[in-house]
Amino acid sequence: MSESLKRDYQICEELGKGRFGTVFRCLSSESGESFACKTIVKQQRLLSDPLDRECLEKEAKLMQLVAGNPNIAQIYGVYEDDSALHMVLELCSGPDLYDRVSQRTFSEPEASAVMSSLMEAIAHCHRCGVAHRDIKPDNVLFDEWNRLKLADFGSAECFAEGARSTMRGIVGTPYYVAPEVVSGRDYTEKVDVWSAGVVLYVMLAGMPPFYGESAAEIFEAVLRSNLRFPTRIFHGVSPAAKDLMRKMLCKDVSRRFSAEQVLRHPWITSGGEARSVTDLI
Incomplete structure (x- = not known):
């Protein structure tokens, strides 16, 4: 040593x-x-x-x-x-988000608070020209004062070096990886927004939106990107929260929200209190 x-x-x-x-x-x-x-x-x-x-x-x-x-x-x-x-x-001694979502689902205000802090971290990375590329609950830590800390930049990559604005390479974790990564195409920093959208879904539902019995099956589900909100699980979740998830988990990258757009969404700015579609206008 x-x-x-x-x-x-x-x-x-x-x-x-x-x-x-x-x-x-x-x-x-x-x-x-x-x-x-x-x-x-x-x-x-x-x-x-x-x-x-x-x-x-x-x-x-x-x-x-x-x-x-x-x-x-x-x-x-x-x-x-x-x-x-x-x-x-920095030492983050609190239970990480994986431990927390393993125990229970989150209320909308709780999930909005976590998502607001997480997206602030992601937006800052993107402004610095860095894509994290492995956003998942395990890498969302909390310090002793319960402040969120994004960690583990072992898969991160610069995307604004010279003229290069896209990245390649299959990195990340199956449940949370974006479809353009799985397909082997070039991709942008918006892969982090997709992964954060999966985190939001997991917080509210207690399960991932795209799943399978193996990594290959999970990747197939991610590629299909058939986003559903089962009534038995989402009966109490607001249209506003679902609207945000649709915009984060949008397969069309050109229509997918950026990190900054997520932060401006009414469900985030209202602390999870925006309920109906009319609240979004």
Whole structure:
């Protein structure tokens, strides 16, 4: 482990593991404050392959690029040694959104509050030219004051570098991935809006809008994009909330809302209180 990291922080218990690394709690040697340390172990080939090394370092660079928004987990330091890259991050000790939606469905005001903060984070990323590309409840964290923090930029990508405004590559999580990603076409930052729309649906329904018994079946359902609101589940959900979900989960990317448009939708601006279609006019 990096000597400078050991000098600045005391590494404590493991908090969790992801595809790209292990997260530990750590204590600042100077202030005693708790942080999270995400450790990404290098493979041997990373030492000689510039492209793989670029991927390893990208998460830290993109987190620094979008830093400053109160709804994005902050990065405080990057350390490197021969075997790993270590990122010191804001500690989010509350249950994540996955844990919360696993226990119950949300009321419309509760879901609107979460969606407002999440879309503020996504809109900020997009203004910075960064697409998160893996929006899902597991990556929506909360700090000890219950403030939402978007985390895990391991799949993120720049889309405004030079003339390049589109991206390629199948990344993300089956239930939450946009149809244009599954189809293998070029896509834009609006993939994040689609994924956030799935998150909203899950909060209100307790289940995803497109599902299957395997990843292949889920992808087929996503490609069909047959958005339904079963009466037995959505009987109490307002037309305004359904209107927003239709505009976020729109297969036609040119008609799909941007993050900024989601934030201006009456269901969001009213805190989930806009009920009827006439409230949208």
